[in-house]
Amino acid sequence: MKKTLVALATLAATGAFAQVTINGSINVGYKNSAAGAGSVGGLKGDRNFLGFTATEDIGNGLKATAALQMRYDSMNGAATYGSTAIENGLKAASLFEQARLTVEGGFGTVSVGRFTNAIGVAPLHFMEDSAYSAASTSAYGRLSGQFQYLSPSFAGAQVWALAARMDQNTYPTASGNGMTASSVAANGTVTAGTAALRNFSAFGLNYANGPIYAQVSSITGLYDDTNTKWGVTYDLGMAKLAVGQYRQGKAIGSGATGMTAHTTTEYGVEVPFGQFVGAVTMHRNDKDLDSTKTDGSSQQQKVGYKLYYSLNKTTFLEFEGSNTSNAGAGASSNGSAYYIGARKTF
DSSP states (O other): OOEEEEEOGGGGGGTOOEEEEEEEEEEEEEEEOTTSOEEEEOSSGGGSEEEEEEEEEEETTEEEEEEEEEEBOTTTOOBOOEEEEEETTEEEEOSOSEEEEEEEETTEEEEEEEEEOHHHHOSOOTTTTSTTOOOSOOTTSEEEEEEEEEOOOBTTEEEEEEEEOGGGOOOOSSSTTTOOOOEEOTTSOEEOOOOOOSOEEEEEEEEEETTEEEEEEEEEOTTSOEEEEEEEEEEOSSOEEEEEEEEEOSOBSOGGGSBOSEEEEEEEEEEEETTEEEEEEEEEESSOSSTTOOSSTTSOEEEEEEEEEESSSSEEEEEEEEEEEOSSTTOTTSEEEEEEEEEEEO
């Protein structure tokens, strides 16, 4: 249940009120990796968060919204987010994982800051971007230093454009886009993660009409990579079907810490039944991602599956699992993994 507060703030003198909404989630569970290692904690980063959103009518048909989100470790309460920007060669600690200012009116919606963008919120992947998901990609779904425009919807169609500054987005880890991570040697020497090569830009089209949702996008990434993505879902009532494809048109990085130009194709089905919802997703890459391989050993294939049970509207029992093959010769991510836990939202 969301709790709504009415705050005067600095607008009290004018008699105006800003509505502030507080929401959040806490998620705990047990994880077992493909390598057989067990651990406790949340399913994924955004399952443990505290968010604040202030929305106000500012007149002339305009509405302004400010949103902040903090993320934390459900086992010890510590902050779990570090900025994608590198300060002095190191991944910087951050108070908020997301910070967004939005103005909307008859012209559409403009947002600036760090937030999950039009690529990241598109409901194309039934398992989001957890470690068990077989989503085609989660790349570029949230960036720092973003500017985004969403048009009004016309007959179910909506266009959008997105840009982000490269100096806000040095990649901090070796996962995701396959770029090298920042590190500190024993003597204290800092090696920064792979630096962005250019500013990010993307544009696309959303279409929502009846049982159909579709998105197509064209992306020029931070590492001068050119990508396209499309996906479609269809709601049959008794089940939802999904198909999509992500095409990386240019190699980035090299070897095991890079990605060759490739295409990932994804399929999925989601079925609700009573208080349960289950899903199966799968993806397959058409080429070895490791540029040193030509034997198919890094031509990843993955099947992900989930089963959630709703105790009520805000409390859930969750199970996710996956089976991965060809993630690289001898890779610890090959094999089966699973998560089982509970989540409470408010």
